[in-house]
Amino acid sequence: MILLTHNMLASPMKEASKQLHLKIECEEKVEKEQEYNADFLNRMIERIDWNSFCAAAQSLDVGNGLPESKEQVDSSNEEQMKKIHHALMEVDVVKGSLVCTETGRKFPIAAGIPNMLLNQDEL
Amino acid sequence: MRKETLSLYAFDFSHQPTQLAMSMRLSRKFRKATGLHIPYKRPNDPAAETRHLYCANLPEHDSSQDWRSHPLFPVCSEFGEVETMFLVPYKPVAYVTFVDEGSARKACSFLRESGLSGKLVHVQYAEACEKRPGEPNPAIPCTSLSKDLVVEGLILKEDFLSPEESEDTLNQLDELEWESSLSRRVQHFGFTFDYATRRVNTLKTRAFPPFLLRIAQRALREKLLLFEPDQCTVNEYQPGQGIRSHVDTHSAFEDGILSVSLGSSVVMEFRSPDGLSKNVQLKPGSALSMQGESRYKWAHGISNRKSDLVDGKFVQRCRRVSMTFRKIKTSPCKCEFPEQCDSQLAPIPKPRTVQYTDGTELDPLTLLHHADGDKEPEIERRHVHEVYDTIASHFSETRYKPWPKVAAFLQGLPFGSIVADVGCGNGRYLACAKHIAVIALDRCKGLVEHATEKAVLHHLSTPARRLNAIEELLRLVKVGGRVLIYAWAKEQGSESRFHFSNSDEMVPWSLPTTDGKDNVHVQRYCHLYVEDELPRLCEGISYASVERSYWDCSNWCVELIKVKERNE
Numbered sequence: 001m002i003l004l005t006h007n008m009l010a011s012p013m014k015e016a017s018k019q020l021h022l023k024i025e026c027e028e029k030v031e032k033e034q035e036y037n038a039d040f041l042n043r044m045i046e047r048i049d050w051n052s053f054c055a056a057a058q059s060l061d062v063g064n065g066l067p068e069s070k071e072q073v074d075s076s077n078e079e080q081m082k083k084i085h086h087a088l089m090e091v092d093v094v095k096g097s098l099v100c101t102e103t104g105r106k107f108p109i110a111a112g113i114p115n116m117l118l119n120q121d122e123l
Numbered sequence: 124m125r126k127e128t129l130s131l132y133a134f135d136f137s138h139q140p141t142q143l144a145m146s147m148r149l150s151r152k153f154r155k156a157t158g159l160h161i162p163y164k165r166p167n168d169p170a171a172e173t174r175h176l177y178c179a180n181l182p183e184h185d186s187s188q189d190w191r192s193h194p195l196f197p198v199c200s201e202f203g204e205v206e207t208m209f210l211v212p213y214k215p216v217a218y219v220t221f222v223d224e225g226s227a228r229k230a231c232s233f234l235r236e237s238g239l240s241g242k243l244v245h246v247q248y249a250e251a252c253e254k255r256p257g258e259p260n261p262a263i264p265c266t267s268l269s270k271d272l273v274v275e276g277l278i279l280k281e282d283f284l285s286p287e288e289s290e291d292t293l294n295q296l297d298e299l300e301w302e303s304s305l306s307r308r309v310q311h312f313g314f315t316f317d318y319a320t321r322r323v324n325t326l327k328t329r330a331f332p333p334f335l336l337r338i339a340q341r342a343l344r345e346k347l348l349l350f351e352p353d354q355c356t357v358n359e360y361q362p363g364q365g366i367r368s369h370v371d372t373h374s375a376f377e378d379g380i381l382s383v384s385l386g387s388s389v390v391m392e393f394r395s396p397d398g399l400s401k402n403v404q405l406k407p408g409s410a411l412s413m414q415g416e417s418r419y420k421w422a423h424g425i426s427n428r429k430s431d432l433v434d435g436k437f438v439q440r441c442r443r444v445s446m447t448f449r450k451i452k453t454s455p456c457k458c459e460f461p462e463q464c465d466s467q468l469a470p471i472p473k474p475r476t477v478q479y480t481d482g483t484e485l486d487p488l489t490l491l492h493h494a495d496g497d498k499e500p501e502i503e504r505r506h507v508h509e510v511y512d513t514i515a516s517h518f519s520e521t522r523y524k525p526w527p528k529v530a531a532f533l534q535g536l537p538f539g540s541i542v543a544d545v546g547c548g549n550g551r552y553l554a555c556a557k558h559i560a561v562i563a564l565d566r567c568k569g570l571v572e573h574a575t576e577k578a579v580l581h582h583l584s585t586p587a588r589r590l591n592a593i594e595e596l597l598r599l600v601k602v603g604g605r606v607l608i609y610a611w612a613k614e615q616g617s618e619s620r621f622h623f624s625n626s627d628e629m630v631p632w633s634l635p636t637t638d639g640k641d642n643v644h645v646q647r648y649c650h651l652y653v654e655d656e657l658p659r660l661c662e663g664i665s666y667a668s669v670e671r672s673y674w675d676c677s678n679w680c681v682e683l684i685k686v687k688e689r690n691e
Contacts, residue, residue: 005562008541043539044560116564 001093001114003056007048011100012116020101021052024059028095036085042075044088057087162209163218164252172248174206174227176219178234179245186212187265187435193217195239202230212437218249265432266390269401274393276415278347279403283383283410284338293385293444295334296357307364313354314451331355339448342381347412349379350450358447360389360425362440368394368424371413371449373456374466380413381448387441390431393421396462404433407443419460503584503648528675532607532682533559543599546579580657581611581649584627589650590660597667597685605670606683613651616677623651657681 011022050070057063065083067073074080097106098114105122108115166173176199184193190208199205199219203226209218221227227248234244284292301308312331331339335355342348354376358366371380384405391411393401405411413423430437455466533542536559544563583589596606613623621630629646657679658672666689670682 004560008543008562040539040558040560044541046539047541 001109001112002089002091003053003060004044004048004088006056006093006098007053007088009098009114009116011102011105012118013100013103013105013122016100016102021049021056022098022107023101024056024093024096025099025106026060026093026096029060029091029093031086031090032092034085034089036082038075038078038081041081041085041088045070045073045084048088053088060087060091060093062087062091162252163249166248166250171250172224172228172231173250174221174224175249175251176221176227176231176234177216177245177247177249178219178239179214179216180243181215181217181239182242183215184210184217185435186210187267187432190217195219198234198239199230202226202233212432212435220251263426263428263430263432264392264400264402265435266402266404267434272399272401274395274401274417274421276413277393277403277417277421278412278414279405279409280345280347280412281406281409283342283345283347284385284408286408289385289408292334292338292446295332296385296444296446299332301359307361308359310357311355312357313352335446338383338446342383342410342412342448347379347410348381348448348450349414350377352381352448352450354449354451356447356449358445360387360440360443360445362387362429362442363427365425365427368392368422370420370422370463371418373419373458373460373464374452377450377452378414378418378458379450380418382411382413383446383448384409384411385444385446387443388431388433388438389425389440389443390433390438391423391425393417393423395421402431404431404438405445416460419458420463503582526609526676528680529607529609532605533561536605543596545596580608581652582647583650584648586660590663593661593683594664594689597664597683598689600685602685602687604685606667606685608657608681608683609675609678610652610657610680611649612674612677612679613653614674614677616674621677626651626653652679654679 006021006024009022010016011020054063054066054068057066065080066087067080067084073084092112093109094112096109098109098116099106163175163177178195181195188210190196190210193208193210195217196205196208199208199221202221204222206220206222208220211217219227219230221230231246231248234246238244296310299310301310303309312329312335339348339352339355343351360366382405384407386407388404388406390402390404393403403411413421428440430439432438456464457466458464461467536542538558540559542559542561544561546564580589580592583592593606593608596608600606613626615621615623627648627650630649654674655672658669658681661667661669661681661683664683666687667683667685670684672679672681674680
């Protein structure tokens, strides 16, 4: 699971507000190089929740040098853009959990894939 | 008809024994060109004496003949029992297989010394070479083998069109527009035939041009057609292309189907349910009329080959165009062949029960009655989720090719779109388009691990759950966003191996076992969608509009656009 994916996820618990992002508890991560495409990255930046992205990046130790808000993103600054690219798409959490902050329910991540399935009694 | 004579093989062998190695190579080339397999090869050990003899420089023979009539047979039989012989088409070459090596050795020295009918014969030992798995069936049936078999109601009129008329017709067809949505190019006149539903679409029509009308009128006069045709399908076949063996749907067309061939000769195979088979050469300009038993009981098809075997000779195929004239039927069929008849064969589902591990045994479809109101109905848990967990890796192996229309949908999305692939299976669409971000999800763990779209909707057991699933998909997208839904169709295409009579069915999945023993069958619950079912399901959703609805790859598909927020 890369942070771009994480940014699209919300807790499936029925008690959860669906507004908050899930907290990442990372046990293992790998860094994989992805092709850098500035236009594509700009389009992704437009769509993501910036605060959640920064918080998640911090928890994975790749948050350094990221602009504090979307407005501060300077697409002409390639060094900054490459940092965003790296944090958003190149860091893959392969093992760990996603935690619903409202209910405490943990969703395990295995082989890079978060299992968001609920048990029968949680439906 | 003896069994041996049915298996004719082709071989391209030079008859100089010293060139044996080279001819082996040639024969491979020949096989590649004709799709044929070589049943013999050079022995690994050149000094080895086997029970198979390669004999060249023989008198000319007709390879479609019974090998027992070959002059070599009585000579060889003097030295022992001949198990089989193999006459190579075109070439003065034959193989003789004896029951034992001793007989082969004696025959070999005799032939080397005395020759055959005063002519020198080159003899070498050969080895039998079995058909390798995955290779096409080696035997090309020759027309001469079934020459005397009569198919009731089948009329072949060669020279129905003169060569000039054939050429003229072909030119006129080529001036019109060909449709190329199928693997072969087609043209339709009169009512259109819908390959999706195997029904005729009575709404769309395109008038017969005068040259087709003239042909139809002539066929009527000559009693090759029994009714005035109102539908004509023109198919183009390139060498190597054929058509699956089929019986034209009884209830869709009246008796009397006419096929006129243009351009190239081809061999059409007729098969009866009793296992009989007749191969008929359709020459250019010929008209083949299927009436009565030949239309209702016999299936007809054309093998995917580049050449055919006609009276012992290979005939290369070129571009062939066939014109099929039919009259649409508007009432149920009342033919005398109920077993092949869709109107008379009532679709009675066989009772199928499943033994569960807790010892209960029941028809899984009865679980459907209890599905309403359940958050995760038992039928879905037992016959969808648990099944996919079991078959994940095998399912994944068999689903690797992205469907063209789905790939086109993804490729047509605006740059930088974010896409959720719900029910991604093994993720075969993840890499389809580089300009979009795909987030793939699936209920089955096994499948996701395999890659990181297969429809989901056909595994949901109640209308409420199906509608809810569509609304969930719409929730994911922004206003203006698109949702593409694929769900299995009750009407399966001709390429499908499934046939569904009911809207809810248990579809077995056959899983090969690792120990190579009998396959394990698991039952998947599927709801099969009928035409318009998906758009109707979406009608109740006020905040989305149906952009298009179509049939593709045996699925009914709908593309929705979210026009406003749900609560607006």
